Amino acid sequence: MRPEVDSNSTFITFAELDVRKIDLLDDAWGFARQFPEQLIAISLISPIAPDYLVNELLCRISSFRDSDSGKNPGADGEHSD
Amino acid sequence: MSNTLSDYELICRFINGDQSSIEKLIQLHKNKVYGYISMYIRDQALVEDIFQDTFLKVIQSLKSGRYQDNGRFISWVMRIAHNLIIDHFRREKQMNLISNDDYECDIFNSKKLSEANVEDVMVKRQVIRDVRRLIQMLPEDQREVVILRHYTGLSFKEIADITNVSINTALGRMRYALINMRKLMEDNNISLEIN
Numbered sequence: 001m002r003p004e005v006d007s008n009s010t011f012i013t014f015a016e017l018d019v020r021k022i023d024l025l026d027d028a029w030g031f032a033r034q035f036p037e038q039l040i041a042i043s044l045i046s047p048i049a050p051d052y053l054v055n056e057l058l059c060r061i062s063s064f065r066d067s068d069s070g071k072n073p074g075a076d077g078e079h080s081d
Numbered sequence: 082m083s084n085t086l087s088d089y090e091l092i093c094r095f096i097n098g099d100q101s102s103i104e105k106l107i108q109l110h111k112n113k114v115y116g117y118i119s120m121y122i123r124d125q126a127l128v129e130d131i132f133q134d135t136f137l138k139v140i141q142s143l144k145s146g147r148y149q150d151n152g153r154f155i156s157w158v159m160r161i162a163h164n165l166i167i168d169h170f171r172r173e174k175q176m177n178l179i180s181n182d183d184y185e186c187d188i189f190n191s192k193k194l195s196e197a198n199v200e201d202v203m204v205k206r207q208v209i210r211d212v213r214r215l216i217q218m219l220p221e222d223q224r225e226v227v228i229l230r231h232y233t234g235l236s237f238k239e240i241a242d243i244t245n246v247s248i249n250t251a252l253g254r255m256r257y258a259l260i261n262m263r264k265l266m267e268d269n270n271i272s273l274e275i276n
Contacts, residue, residue: 053133
């Protein structure tokens, strides 16, 4: 026996709910509705890592890698699943 | 279907010798880590040192097999960054993180600033300084939740995990933080007039 549906609304299934970008707890507590100005204020700051910093880090990583492979040739092959 | 590899897949590839995977991980998470550190530390050079040390420690731990994937990689990275920040303040015996100094050095490359004219830039820079000060004036536990939620994009579940409190406590701290920010904005006559 199936329940009768009196509505013309098209219901979406649970699987169709896209909540990947929503923190449901955040949503449930209603922060966005209650504190819009404060949340806008917070979002005004968008820290971005400077390119030179990231490049320097990547250089350091590759230099370690080069020195590692110089000291322990073949060490990369030691890892296994 | 997305071609983007998950953090876990990138980690596995890196452990198995694919060096480019760690670069991809860094590129994916650099702003979250940088944002987190820079919200706690004013000294730009120190922010950069801790940023680099965080990722070097991550690499060390991955290589030595100390990382166990029990959720999101970024929570673990944040914990490492957090510990390095704490280590720094312990070393410096300077646990008072709140400062009312003017923050003249603009370490925030706000995306919103790039498209505006000079006058707007000045006004916006002042607003950003005010906002930063507001966040710094919050009690430590509340400030931490705001930073983890909004500058590193962690979920409340992850924040609860990192800060060793229940999810409800993390949510409650966020609520108090926002209430306090509203009060501070009123008391300090800060209003947002940015388009």
